[in-house]
Amino acid sequence: MSEAQTSLQDRQIDRSQMKVTDEVAIEINDMNKWYGTFHVLRDINLTVNRGERIVICGPSGSGKSTLIRCINALEEHQKGQITVDGTTLSTDLKNIDKVRSEVGMVFQHFNLFPHLTILENCTLAPIWVRKVPKREAEETAMYFLEKVKIPEQAHKYPGQLSGGQQQRVAIARSLCMRPRIMLFDEPTSALDPEMIKEVLDTMIQLAEEGMTMLCVTHEMGFARQVANRVIFMDAGQIVEQNEPEPFFTNPQNDRTKLFLSQILGH
Amino acid sequence: MSKQSSVAFVRREMLPPAPPPPGQAGVLRWMRENLFSSVTNTALTILSLYFIWSVLASIMPWTLNGIWVAGSLTECREIRDARGLETAACWAVINERWLQLLFGFYPTDDKLLSSLFYAEPLATAGGLEAVFGAASNATDRIEFVGMMKGDLSNFTIFLFGYWRPLLAVALLVVAVAPILYSSLPRSLLFFSMLYPFVGVFLFWGGSIWGPMTVAIGLAAAFFIGRFFAKRFGLLGGGIAAVAAFIFIFLNPLPFIDHGGLFPLFPHVKDVLHSIIPFGLSAIPSDQFGGFMLAIIIGTSGIVLSLPIGILLALGRQSTMPFIRWVCVTFIEVIRGVPLIVWLFVASTLLKYFLPPGSSFDALLRVIILVTLFASAYIAEVVRGGLAALPTGQYEAADSLGLDYWKSMQLIVLPQALKISIPGIVNTFIGLFKDTTLVVFVGLRDPLGLTNAIRATGEWNGIYWELYIFVALLFFTFCFFMSRYSMYLERKLQTDRR
Ligand SMILES: Nc1ncnc2c1ncn2[C@@H]1O[C@H](COP(=O)(O)OP(=O)(O)OP(=O)(O)O)[C@@H](O)[C@H]1O
Ligand SMILES: [Mg+2]
Numbered sequence: 077m078s079e080a081q082t083s084l085q086d087r088q089i090d091r092s093q094m095k096v097t098d099e100v101a102i103e104i105n106d107m108n109k110w111y112g113t114f115h116v117l118r119d120i121n122l123t124v125n126r127g128e129r130i131v132i133c134g135p136s137g138s139g140k141s142t143l144i145r146c147i148n149a150l151e152e153h154q155k156g157q158i159t160v161d162g163t164t165l166s167t168d169l170k171n172i173d174k175v176r177s178e179v180g181m182v183f184q185h186f187n188l189f190p191h192l193t194i195l196e197n198c199t200l201a202p203i204w205v206r207k208v209p210k211r212e213a214e215e216t217a218m219y220f221l222e223k224v225k226i227p228e229q230a231h232k233y234p235g236q237l238s239g240g241q242q243q244r245v246a247i248a249r250s251l252c253m254r255p256r257i258m259l260f261d262e263p264t265s266a267l268d269p270e271m272i273k274e275v276l277d278t279m280i281q282l283a284e285e286g287m288t289m290l291c292v293t294h295e296m297g298f299a300r301q302v303a304n305r306v307i308f309m310d311a312g313q314i315v316e317q318n319e320p321e322p323f324f325t326n327p328q329n330d331r332t333k334l335f336l337s338q339i340l341g342h
Numbered sequence: 343m344s345k346q347s348s349v350a351f352v353r354r355e356m357l358p359p360a361p362p363p364p365g366q367a368g369v370l371r372w373m374r375e376n377l378f379s380s381v382t383n384t385a386l387t388i389l390s391l392y393f394i395w396s397v398l399a400s401i402m403p404w405t406l407n408g409i410w411v412a413g414s415l416t417e418c419r420e421i422r423d424a425r426g427l428e429t430a431a432c433w434a435v436i437n438e439r440w441l442q443l444l445f446g447f448y449p450t451d452d453k454l455l456s457s458l459f460y461a462e463p464l465a466t467a468g469g470l471e472a473v474f475g476a477a478s479n480a481t482d483r484i485e486f487v488g489m490m491k492g493d494l495s496n497f498t499i500f501l502f503g504y505w506r507p508l509l510a511v512a513l514l515v516v517a518v519a520p521i522l523y524s525s526l527p528r529s530l531l532f533f534s535m536l537y538p539f540v541g542v543f544l545f546w547g548g549s550i551w552g553p554m555t556v557a558i559g560l561a562a563a564f565f566i567g568r569f570f571a572k573r574f575g576l577l578g579g580g581i582a583a584v585a586a587f588i589f590i591f592l593n594p595l596p597f598i599d600h601g602g603l604f605p606l607f608p609h610v611k612d613v614l615h616s617i618i619p620f621g622l623s624a625i626p627s628d629q630f631g632g633f634m635l636a637i638i639i640g641t642s643g644i645v646l647s648l649p650i651g652i653l654l655a656l657g658r659q660s661t662m663p664f665i666r667w668v669c670v671t672f673i674e675v676i677r678g679v680p681l682i683v684w685l686f687v688a689s690t691l692l693k694y695f696l697p698p699g700s701s702f703d704a705l706l707r708v709i710i711l712v713t714l715f716a717s718a719y720i721a722e723v724v725r726g727g728l729a730a731l732p733t734g735q736y737e738a739a740d741s742l743g744l745d746y747w748k749s750m751q752l753i754v755l756p757q758a759l760k761i762s763i764p765g766i767v768n769t770f771i772g773l774f775k776d777t778t779l780v781v782f783v784g785l786r787d788p789l790g791l792t793n794a795i796r797a798t799g800e801w802n803g804i805y806w807e808l809y810i811f812v813a814l815l816f817f818t819f820c821f822f823m824s825r826y827s828m829y830l831e832r833k834l835q836t837d838r839r
Contacts, residue, residue, distance in 0.1 A: 150737055169745070177743030187738035191756050191836055200752060201742035233836040253742060 089301055093286040096304060099126040100159075101257055101288045102147060107156030109139075109146060116142050117153070118312045126256075129289045131299040131320075134309035135335060140292040143309070144259045147290070148179045161256060177205050180250030184262040186242040188234035194221070194245050195230040198252045206253065213252070220248040224278050240271025244278050251282075258282065260291040294339060300324060308332045408433040408807075414800035435801050436811050441496055441504070442795065443811060446631015446786045449623075450503030452487050458502060460490050506622065507634050510544035513537060514641065522826060545630075545638065547622035549615040627705035631786030633815050638705070640774040640819075643712040647773070648766070650713065651720025652759075656750065658725055669721070676718040681776055684711050685783045708780050716773040723765035727758035760834045767827035771820045788812045 102124040109117040116139045124130060132140050145151040146158060149165050149172045158165045160175045189197050198217035202208040208216070221227045224244035226237075234242055243263055250258060260279065264272040276298050283289060283302045293299070299306050300320045307317040308329070316329045324340075327333045377387045408431035412418040418432035436443075491499060501508070517537035520530035539553035571579040615621070630638070657669035676684075688711055692702050731754060739749035759766070781790035792808040795801050 148741055150740060173743050173745055176741055179741075181741040183734060183738065185732075185734055187732075187734035189735065189738065189753055189757075191760065191834070201744060204748050204752060205743045235836065249742070 090284050093284055096125050096127045101126045103159040105157045107153050109153045116312050126288050127286050129283050129303045130305045131303040132292045132307045138309045139312040140309050141261050144290055148176050148181055178256050180255035180258045182246050182260045182263045184266050186246045188242055190234050193231050198249045201253050217252050220251045224248045239267050240274045243275045247278055257288045262292050404429040404431050410437050415804050431807055435804050435807050439795050443788050443791055444632045445504055445634050447629050455503050506544045510541050548624040549621040551614040627703050633788050635787050636777040639709055639777040642709045643716055643773050644770050646713040647716035647720055650717035652724055654721035655724035673718045673721050676714055681715050682779050689783050719769045723762045727762035730761050731758055763827050763831055767823055771823055
């Protein structure tokens with residue numbers, strides 16, 4: 077991790093486009109979720125404005141993944157309200173599909189479709205969900221593949237790519253749907269340090285373009301440089317949130333202090 | 343490493359890539375390593391060789407000395423003794439009767455045969471009408487046909503007398519090819535969609551309006567359904583499905599003798615036929631037989647059971663309890679009872695349920711049962727494939743906004759089916775061989791026909807030759823299926839490097 081951090085510090089971040097607006101992108105009110113009788117998420121309240129870059133961290137099992145998976149309804153919540161881009165998530169499948177096509181998601185294990193080429197991975201959803209003509213979808217896909225710096229792999233299959241390349245394809249695949257919000261669930265934790273850097277670079281580039289991002293990660297270098305807010309979760313609750321500088325230098329809650337000392341300490 | 347003097351080591355030059363070592367071929371080396379590597383292995387090798395040799399020594403003379411031309415088994419034995427052979431297969435029975443093994447008692451097109459090959463004798467007899475027309479005397483006619491067939495070679499009769507099933511099977515190959523091989527032009531798929539109607543018309547004959555009205559009805563229902571589905575969603579689709587149902591089943595297929603089963607408009611077909619009469623002579627299902635029967639039942643069963651099985655597998659995974667319950671019950675009940683029992687049950691039970699006077703075609707009944715039976719197995723095989731798929735694939739599809747059917751069609755099923763190919767083909771091979779069971783419900787499959795052939799005076803007492811021929815027919819088809827599945831697995835192998 078340290079390697080990735082140092083290399084990130086070399087990079088000059090262009091903050092001209094990173095603007096937090098007043099417009100609300102995601103609003104979560106008193107949201108609760110249970111797995112059977114196990115109370116995973118407790119009274120979550122969170123408002124994300126358009127243009128915000130939020131990093132969520134916390135110990136394993138604290139419910140970070142569950143929280144961001146609730147935002148695009150991969151998990152169902154039992155109480156409270158989640159509103160994404162003005163659409164309130166309910167059991168109505170139409171609403172869910174609408175939210176999902178507006179929100180991009182990147183997984184820890186990439187989850188590319190192994191039976192399709194990289195290009196087909198990227199054009200599938202635009203063609204079938206957005207009804208974009210094939211030619212146009214392919215042009216968009218190539219544009220984003222160039223952006224994540226792997227246009228030459230377009231006709232290979234995911235199994236032929238390295239982990240870092242696969243994760244960048246996964247990001248490009250989400251971007252092809254032109255999402256207004258991107259969710260990342262530990263996008264770099266299945267990768268080797270060298271590959272972490274290429275994926276983080278891609279994410280920084282996205283942030284520089286003003287994308288609204290919610291990112292579960294333990295890359296504290298990324299959090300310091302890119303995030304405008306860091307959220308610390310423990311036992312299914314938001315324990316502390318702050319801007320990165322005060323969050324890292326002056327944590328208030330004891331759990332946060334313990335967590336930070338553990339992950340930054342060594 | 344041994345040259346290295348200390349632990350520290352710095353490489354000054356990077357090694358250039360070298361070609362891999364040459365192949366470790368060589369027959370002798372292979373034999374030494376695999377056949378004679380130890381005393382036990384050598385002993386086993388010699389023992390196996392002796393076994394193979396003794397089996398071949400007893401089979402080969404019989405096979406190769408086989409007698410190909412003879413009129414009866416007695417004649418065969420006389421020839422054998424005359425040649426001084428100890429054993430000899432009597433292949434003459436195949437040579438004589440292969441048409442019957444292929445087609446059973448399916449009638450030949452005698453009109454075509456006589457007008458092609460018997461123009462002169464016919465002219466002297468007073469023309470085609472004299473022999474085949476209503477006025478002709480039945481005994482004369484049978485005598486004439488018997489004489490004509492006696493003169494023609496089996497191959498001529500195969501090509502011209504059985505042109506209908508022959509053409510139907512040839513077109514079946516054309517229809518199936520673009521489905522099996524994606525390198526063929528996609529436009530051929532249009533013919534594949536049309537084939538069921540062409541095939542039914544060629545095999546069963548009757549008025550062309552029978553299959554035509556069904557095809558037109560289906561096509562109309564499809565377009566109407568699509569039109570309504572765009573405007574009114576699922577409900578519109580449902581209404582269209584009902585419309586399709588009416589269109590299809592009020593013009594009964596040649597299978598269903600409409601003695602009141604679908605009483606609303608049973609005559610649309612007949613009205614059309616009276617305006618433009620065109621058709622082939624109708625051949626009822628009970629005259630179907632031979633290996634042709636295995637092909638008809640086998641291919642219909644295979645083509646129909648795959649989609650039904652997939653739907654059952656998806657239903658079994660459904661989050662809706664009712665659908666899940668229905669699918670599980672169906673699968674377990676169908677699978678838990680032997681096919682032969684289902685065949686008997688159907689033939690007995692249908693007598694009670696159908697209105698008196700109507701009959702349900704035996705062949706159609708068998709096709710339906712074989713299909714349902716195989717689809718229960720397919721469902722379980724596909725379920726295995728679905729379960730083997732990582733949940734990440736479902737989540738990725740969901741997170742891109744694909745709805746249930748699209749994510750099944752584009753992401754889940756292509757991968758799950760690929761995993762299931764060996765199991766699916768296994769089920770299909772089983773289904774194909776199970777078609778011989780129809781002998782128990784009165785249809786004449788190839789095995790049943792061997793009995794019929796033995797029942798004649800000439801070939802009484804002949805077993806092996808007939809069974810070997812039937813076995814080879816089945817083996818050829820099953821072997822093709824197995825090879826095709828291996829080809830498909832190789833072709834679809836994209837997830838490994
Ligand atoms: N499908 C499930 N059924 C039951 N319990 C679950 C399920 N998924 C997660 N949990 C539990 O919910 C809690 C929160 O899980 P979650 O995956 O959100 O944690 P996390 O913060 O993402 O942890 P990590 O950093 O290890 O990914 C964990 O205790 C986990 O055991
Ligand atoms: Mg997690």
